[in-house]
Amino acid sequence: MLNAARAAAALLTLTIGIAGPAMAQYSMAPIADSGESATRRVRPHTPILSAQDVSILGQSFDLANRGQWDAARGLASSASDPIVRRLTDWRYCASDSSGADFQTITQFIAANPDWPAMNQLRTRAETVMPHASMSPDQIIAWFGSRTPASGDGFIKLGDAHIRNGDRSKGEALIRRGWIDADPTEGGSTILFGQYASLISNAEHEARLSRLL
Incomplete structure (x- = not known):
């Protein structure tokens, strides 16, 4: 390596x-210390x-x-x-x-x-991840136990959990992707195209508080 x-x-x-x-x-x-200075x-x-x-x-x-x-x-x-x-x-x-x-x-x-x-590399990978052509299990396995590095990562992992039947976990991840991170245009399209109902005034206010 x-x-x-x-x-x-x-x-x-x-x-x-x-x-x-x-x-x-x-x-x-450096060589050996010779008293007061090296x-x-x-x-x-x-x-x-x-x-x-x-x-x-x-x-x-x-x-x-x-x-x-x-x-x-x-x-x-x-x-x-x-x-x-x-x-x-x-x-x-x-x-x-x-x-x-x-x-x-x-x-x-x-x-x-x-x-x-490495965090930047993972952010890039999450951003370009072709989640639409990957199964939920593939996406979940890719992340493993690691916390997503980006807003897109939170949203795509959340979507995978919802498609896999764990709606509670998926919704929490998607909300976190909006409140605590900054999804790209692609991530925002997934969020507001499929899960806009998850983002209430409370989530918008929490995001605004982070940004201010």
Whole structure:
């Protein structure tokens, strides 16, 4: 597994590489305390990424910033170190404008559970979850014991429980998705298209209190 610590180090290498490539080959390490103060020395170490892979990562991120995701991911695949493609895929899955689908994001989460911005990745997965083509059991199993990360997640999980016969639990989740979270247009369409009667003045007032 390409773990989060190595991914973070690769990102740091990219940042340092932009400022000054030579710095990517060194780190600061403390040596023994010599009384009142400790001295420090520069200690060489093996770079996380080669200079070529740092360049590829930077170019891939530039393409991603311009919304050219296919080109970004394709270029990242040419790097010798797979962490470059994994980092680009991480950005792809976390972006709300990349077009990453539910399966792609879910697979990334499963393969990289310790990576940063996991809540953002789950939010994206919940937002693009094709709940209409999934069975209630599939949706409930996907969430497991985890609390939804988004308004869309609360609404889709609530809808699944209602379709599965647990109306009380489902209604509570849907109300929470409106009061405590901010559903997207897609989530709001489900909410007000199918469950508008669940949202009374009390729910609107509770939501307004949170927003103010």
